[in-house]
Amino acid sequence: MDYIYIRSLQVDYLQNNQTIAALENVNLSLPQASTGVIIGPSGCGKSTLLSILANLNPNYEGRVLLNGKTPRESRDTALILQEYGLLPWKTVWDNVKLGLQIRGIPKNKIASRTEDILKKLGLLSLRKRFPTQLSGGQRQRVAIARSLILEPKLLLMDEPFSSLDALTREEMQDLLLELWKETHLTILIITHNIEEAVFLGQKIFIMSACPGTIIQEFENPLAGDHTARGKMEFLEMCSILRSYFRRGEKDALSPACL
Ligand SMILES: Nc1ncnc2c1ncn2[C@@H]1O[C@H](COP(=O)(O)OP(=O)(O)O)[C@@H](O)[C@H]1O
Ligand SMILES: [Mg+2]
DSSP, rough: EEEEEEEEEEEEEETTEEEEEEEEEEEEEETTOEEEEEEEOOOOHHHHHHHHHTOOOOOOOEEEETTTTTTTTTEEEEEEOTTTTTOSOOOHHHHHHHHHHHHTOOOHHHHHHHHHHHHHTOOOGGOOOOOGSHHHHHHHHHHHHHHHHTTSEEEEEEEEETTTOOOHHHHHHHHHHHHHHOOOOEEEESSSSSSHHHHHHHHHEEEETBEEEEEEEOOTTTTTTTTGGGGGHHHHHHHHHHHHHHHHHHTTTTTOOO
């Protein structure tokens, strides 16, 4: 069954008294407990799409269902933004437990669940630090812990690893795969990185700009294999996507708009 089901999605923004179509006729299906990756040029509407799924923007036309519910009805979505969204004045421990506190969970349960998730993400020894005292990879792990503690069914990530160095980025990709295998979450990730898309996305969606829409979709059997990176098929898949983008730069993927 599809966890994410989008048909004929249209999103308009008003800019200087003009209506601009940010997304037009977007169709996307992502099965439950699978991973999807969206790649597309800057400004093509990727963040807009995530904002619709995360119920941050109720102004859309078309059909959007998450496990059969509208984004407004669904309570099972977590969104991780590029800047991590951590509160700088709270420690790692306090940042991670925040969602449970807001939900009014009893204190002893909060403590045990916070400890569990920090252990799982290798953060327990850093629990008293503040976000500014952490590396980029550590901050990203805190952001993931903060989302997973609420036991979501859908995890949305907007260019989550883009500010990390190459090695930390690969570590985070490995960690995300492990968490996915353990939790059977449905995960939708936005990235600009082709290797990341092939490593993580069982389905890869290519978006074009102006108006933003999905123009191509690949099934990717290599996603989820920790040993995939060095394999010939992996490099071939990256090369197919890359050539697709190069072609796209000249026509469909061109961000030239208006
Ligand atoms: N709140 C907004 N009001 C008006 N226009 C917006 C708003 N948010 C995004 N846009 C416009 O919609 C288009 C898609 O933006 P966005 O979804 O952020 O793209 P991406 O994440 O792919 O870079 C861009 O042209 C952007 O300028
Ligand atoms: Mg964006």
